[in-house]
Amino acid sequence: MNLVLHVWRQAGPKLPGRFERYEARNVNEHMSFLEMLDVVNQGLLQAGHDPIAFEHDCREGICGSCGFVINGSPHGPLGDTTVCQLHLRHFQNGDELWIEPWRAKAFPVVKDLVVDRNAFDRIIQAGGYISVRTGSAPDANAIPVRKENAERAMDAAACIGCGACVAACPNGSAMLFTAAKVAHLALLPQGQPERLQRVLGMVEQMDQDGFGNCTNHGACEAACPKGISIDFIAQLNRDWVRAALSYAPHEAAEGAI
């Protein structure tokens, strides 16, 4: 099959970018989208041109490195799929595709389709962990966890941190990413002691890094390659309100919290 690509090319963060037209000729329907770009790049290299920069590593949909927008959809048209796992059998011969990087204030372009997502790391650093010293943990079966909670925590923890949610959101909000981590830890008994402090810290960092507000569009959930549910955002909001109203860092709290 043949495809026509319009790819965003931008040499560096502060430089202007534009779409360039390329043709992907005689590509195979079993190729992944990235393998198709590899073929285009081999052609560019052989002609002495700079290849298209795009991020990738595992090519198995788990590391969260890859990601760009195809015809307006983060990771392309297929649901629950990262672009490295998107195969050409989902396109038609002759399709014309517009390929561009995540567009968000908090994710500046590094080059072509590659953006800087370090803001996500900073959100985790602001509390997305459980403080446990190495070697100080009790036996793993000492605290049973309801299977349903463990499963739900795993649903949230499946986030790969690719940034599609931010790219999909008209406000450039990182709410789904943040909520997934908040929910993962809040669903487990081990996450309780720092629960309120965590949500306050992470939300504050999100604001500082220039992510927009969540106005419940739901575009993030639709774009998420891991199917992370927007319900986690509701849970974050509940925790945040409770924390903002009641959290007093130096006072003992009721019950498990």
Place this chain on the structure above:
Amino acid sequence: MELRANVPDGPIEQKWDRHRVELKLVNPANKRKYDVIVVGSGLAGASAAATLGELGYNVRCFCFQDSARRAHSIAAQGGINAAKNYQNDGDSVFRLFYDTIKGGDFRSREANVYRLAQISVNIIDQCVAQGVPFAREYGGLLANRSFGGAQVSRTFYARGQTGQQLLLGAYQALSRQIAAGKVAMYPRTEMLDVIAIDGRARGIVVRDLVTGKVSSHVAHAVVLASGGYANVYYLSTNAKGCNVTATWRAYKRGAAFANPCFTQIHPTCIPHSGDYQSKLTLMSESLRNDGRIWVPQRAGDTRPPGEIPDAERDYYLERIYPSFGNLAPRDISSRRAKELVDAGHGVGPLKNGVYLDFRDPIARLGRGEIAERYGNLFEMYERITGENPYEVPMRIYPAPHYVMGGLWVDYNLMTTVSGLFVIGEANFSDHGANRLGASALMQGLADGYFVLPYTIGDYLAGQRFDQVDDRHAACRDTEREVGQRVNRLLSAKGSRTVDGVHRELGALLREKCGMARNAAGLQEALRTIPELRERFWREVRVTGSGAEFNQELEKAGRVADFLEFGELMCQDALQREESCGGHFREEYQTPDGEALRDDERFAYVAAWEYAGAGNPARLNREPLTFESVHLTQRSYQ
């Protein structure tokens, strides 16, 4: 070169505990005076950096991805072993030790493996406390599954995303230390050399992958946690960036490279589908818990699988290994698949696979139960192949997956260069000639959380250090060498792409130094690789400059190192005139085609020493002695 394993005295069960008492400690107030560099943020690197930071050291951690969370450990699917005996099925530290040492075909260091089995239980505790959402039973306790090479159920898992969840746990612990100011994280930074001063590792030279700037970082000790080199084969299940660069550069600075030919070919991967292919995808070995492996009895049978009656199917693993069946270890399962495909029993459009069939377990357990156990793996398979494994059997074939070889380390995980430590897949590891499933995650975390943080303290406490900064002549010299190499890669201006050369190297190594090897093939590879390397330097085309974000340049540097390393791998395979684990020399096999070890001549670790450009590497041997186990021929029948 002297190889001192530094294994402590005493009975095997007591060695580690005694050693910990004997290790020198660094006074808590002094820890902040020590700088430690950790290269890598996978399970090994992230757990080590987090723990060292927590202990009070000043840590700098480096990775080439844009975030520490994307290290290749994230892709591990199946699970992590631990001798918890939560299933009450007879597991114990000794049994895990024995399974691992036998699984490794008696080519690992006994004391290290025992320590690994001991520590395995602490790892699970640590991970649960961090919030790793392991699979659980209805009663709220942890669930287990079985993995190849074991008859007990000791594998802990988080759906098909165990590596992801363990890595996120370690990454979160690391993030906490970053926030506390104890670890400085350098993503998108590639280590390109080790700085040695007065015979000790005192730092590294790195290239900033965004700006291209080459600079030095000095410290009191350097820890490499840079992962494995299976990408030397080009096609492998590893992430595209996995490389040998960090360990290879350390080798060239005096660290011995151990058992480079010990590579693992994983039996259950999606077969190759075309020339454009950029990687192979693993289907977790856990699928072999329920799936049944077969090929048509008649070679060249082209009927669709559903039309082949049971009587005309060969469930060959169940037939040859009745007691382990589909759970036979990886090396053995892989070789049997290759033999049948070579003999014309292969299935699929390219006749290059065997079936992994879920028809019977679906009938027995119901589709829902199978979906619960393997749903995400089935989806992944369908996404890649366009076929639905609930209805038609999966097609699988072995692929390069993991490397047991790596830099030689002593019991304290230190290389032959003082102050240079290696952890995780990057060291020659505890897996001998073959790794059992679910034990790499265990080893990476054992090294990073529980071994290195103690042993590095002993090293630091016993040394006196001069004040050194990045203006030291050794830093300047090393930076210059790195810069020259980068320029050389950019200046060839030929017509071949880096990937083109890498594919050629990979195909050669898969053929000559892959699942089966023989002297003639290895000798041929040893003639061909230097030619290929020369062509690479002459003909390669790398566009752009060194002073910018340049992915082609990154790749070129890695492939240049693979082109040197591949030769050492073949040299190692050639000298080892026996078969053991994943190293199968066709000349050395039992009448029924199993690996034939030669314990008299080859019960040693082959540790290769760099002898300068143009000279053949020198072989050093660490003899392996076994006090707690009997050497037997591995039998899984």
